[in-house]
Amino acid sequence: MENKEPLIITDKDDMRRWSRSARAQGKIVGFVPTMGYLHEGHLSLVQECKQHSDLTVVSIYVNPGQFSPNEDLSTYPLDFIGDINKLKNKAGGVDVVFHPKDLYDYGKYDGVVNARSNGLEEGKVVSCVENSGQGHETWVRVQKLEKGLCGSSRPVFFKGVATIVTKLFNLVEPDVAVFGKKDYQQWRIIERMVRDLDFGIKIIGAELLRDPDGLAKSSRNVHLSPEQRKKLISYWDSASQTWSMELNLQATSISESLFHARTAAQKGQVVCRELKDLVIKTIHEAGGKVDYAEIVDQESLEVLDEIKSPAVFCIAVWFGNVRLLDNVEIAV
């Protein structure tokens, strides 16, 4: 149904009631968790979800549990009305938008427990939730997959993700949930968590979507100026004695260099060190600061020295104060 107004649910119990009622009618409930500020990438997850379900729930909730106190929770972009319109007009409508206020607020202020939260364990990584002292103290950890890649530079991120996804699964009680392969490590972590904790939910990984210039779609792209994506620069060509123009790749150097590495690997260049060096050099010259660039096994996310089995080249890059993720799968 096109242009359908979604039912907006903000209350936990209402959400579960809706879902159980849908299930009791034999409907397959599909779920796409998001942090809002929706773009075509999210909408493609919704489309994917609809292929596998009768009814679709999209959650819009910026999860404080996956941000460290020094990360960009406060500047994370929000546009709830715009999101609803996109879901209504571009994705052909969804059934429910679950938009809870605070999923870590349990109503009762528990003074004794909170008093203890000051005495955090040594070496303990702190999320915005632990800092706000709401008494929440249960965390889900996927101990091996959460290491490395984004886990290295964002120590609370995946425990925050695994925990909020568990909470959302328990509230929405879906049959199917869709995660983007843009966040490759996240997708694998959720798959593993669902297996290890025996959730009765099928996880689908949806392909990464790119802008026409190759940049992977992300809510954070809004912070990039046009010049930070790519820009034309003019220079004096002494050979031809004329002014000339050149396209200076900036953020788009990420995807360009990844595609180049994939092609090289498919042509037989399978030594990861050399593939990585090339990508890092290209992005560095374009003005980016590489947070990590790793070629890992597609399932275990084990770092590879040589590409012998299905691999994925995962990268995180800072352009200015914007951190961008990208990856390409490499089948050899």
Add this chain to the structure above:
Amino acid sequence: MENKEPLIITDKDDMRRWSRSARAQGKIVGFVPTMGYLHEGHLSLVQECKQHSDLTVVSIYVNPGQFSPNEDLSTYPLDFIGDINKLKNKAGGVDVVFHPKDLYDYGKYDGVVNARSNGLEEGKVVSCVENSGQGHETWVRVQKLEKGLCGSSRPVFFKGVATIVTKLFNLVEPDVAVFGKKDYQQWRIIERMVRDLDFGIKIIGAELLRDPDGLAKSSRNVHLSPEQRKKLISYWDSASQTWSMELNLQATSISESLFHARTAAQKGQVVCRELKDLVIKTIHEAGGKVDYAEIVDQESLEVLDEIKSPAVFCIAVWFGNVRLLDNVEIAV
């Protein structure tokens, strides 16, 4: 219905299918997780469960995830046929006994991931599951409540309990689950986990049951000899110049001394140090080795110096190689 044969389910998918079918018929599903070797205490949990549900599921599964490699997994008592008979004859019948074989076996041997499990994090506590290398790597932790009391001497215990209960909740999908207050810390941890992870399950804490001699009922009591519970000793009474008999409390000194402490507290003796010293001394004289004896807040399990609010005196004691738990709630 008396003497009802329970349906025995061993397969994960069959369990979930049964539960969803029951729910679709509007039935309230109640759940009692156990590790088997059932005694009157478990049967009282089943009775409690029936007060709150239309259909009752009891799981019998010895969870390797809550044992350290040096703990008593291999000698944990088993009696599946006896358990089924008790459930049939003494508890008035249950609907389902869920008896899975191995809840950490995911079918596929994942060599790459397992290879990494040798390089466990520093200071990481290892459970029998991590040691068996089945690729399971997701753990649920209730970070504050799992500290102290049993958590101090059994470092993997509560992460194992929280994780297996999450798995069982996801497989059985009950509306109500019953936990015994005999395992007081466990009950509070499950309550908190259910709140923090938004499980749609009501948790009920059932009262501790005691044998006529006062000993808290436990599967591990089977390892105690009659003499380790209490014994009569004869001695020469020099005052009366006769042989006399005296009841020498051993394991039963635990409950005796706890009751005594509760009475003292209710009479105004609220300094925890003194109450604890008395209990420790009594048990020590009876031949027991106190693992811990703490008076804590009933909800936060925060250690108390003085009893000013509802408290619980929790204790763990070794008699020989049997570790016994007990507790009394103290309302002042």
